């Protein structure tokens with residue numbers, strides 16, 4: 224195994240006890256723990272409604288549904304994101320229109336390119352806050368208002384990240400979060416949909432559980448005895464076992480993020496000495512989740528970057544690549560368009576280890592190996 228893995232779970236006895244408590248309560252599906260997780264999440268984000276879900280992919284799907292995105296509608300989205308962001312657009316037979324990113328120093332979607340790609344069929348914009356660094360939300364919300372577009376925030380990378388004093392995920396119409404194992408909050412699988420709009424929340428809640436008007440927990444408590452089905456919904460629920468882990472993880476989040484910020488600073492300092500390796504978002508101020516840490520190294524082809532990754536691998540350092548551009552995948556061939564900045568960045572991207580338990584020694588070791596590899 225790797226000497227320095229990409230990620231490490233921030234789990235302790237608290238998570239174990241929380242799960243045990245849920246198991247012993249004998250209510251393990253959606254119930255009081257899920258409600259507690261939603262309440263805590265909404266409070267920490269300062270948003271009116273939070274709906275816990277099975278994962279973020281279904282959160283993105285529900286976002287499309289409740290915002291009325293349908294067949295033939297165009298949705299502008301980045302290509303430098305996880306494929307789920309774009310798959311969700313296809314679930315409702317809408318058309319993904321890829322927009323480029325800002326540049327080497329800012330890997331979030333470019334508002335100017337968003338504006339260029341608006342047509343009469345455009346219905347929504349999906350943004351993704353890369354590594355937890357906020358997209359240019361003032362500009363994007365201004366464009367959305369002018370053209371009457373909905374805004375969905377894929378905030379998987381950014382729980383508690385801030386933009387102008389507001390938490391990411393709470394600025395657009397709907398925000399989507401993931402609690403997959405390697406995210407800032409880990410529950411194994413899990414997701415959350417947040418919104419300040421009561422109507423959108425109620426609709427998402429209905430669709431989460433088959434379009435049924437009551438939950439089995441309510442029925443078990445005698446609060447209701449029957450139900451109606453008013454729409455073709457899904458089973459997109461979170462269960463109380465995972466939710467109870469989420470409640471504990473949420474309590475640890477702020478401290479975890481403070482440590483990640485420190486790790487990022489070590490990286491930035493160390494890499495200022497490494498010629499030929501650029502650190503996107505360098506010197507940015509503001510509270511950021513630092514879900515991942517990426518550097519740019521290599522050239523136009525991916526050969527040099529891949530050699531650098533091999534060197535790191537040989538030294539016991541795990542790396543990854545966030546992300547292979549989505550517009551290049553075979554399944555999205557018909558939606559292909561030229562994205563020069565995304566391509567230029569993607570051929571040089573390397574994701575390095577990032578988690579709150581990473582030591583300064585490890586960071587210096589990684590920077591040292593990188594420094595030697597860049598000139599190989």
Ligand SMILES: *Cc1c(COP(=O)(O)O)cnc(C)c1O
Nearest residue numbers: 278279280305307379401402403
């Ligand atoms: C992890 C992730 C997703 C998918 O989340 P799941 O909970 O695994 O469905 C979507 N978008 C981004 C940007 C992600 O990082």
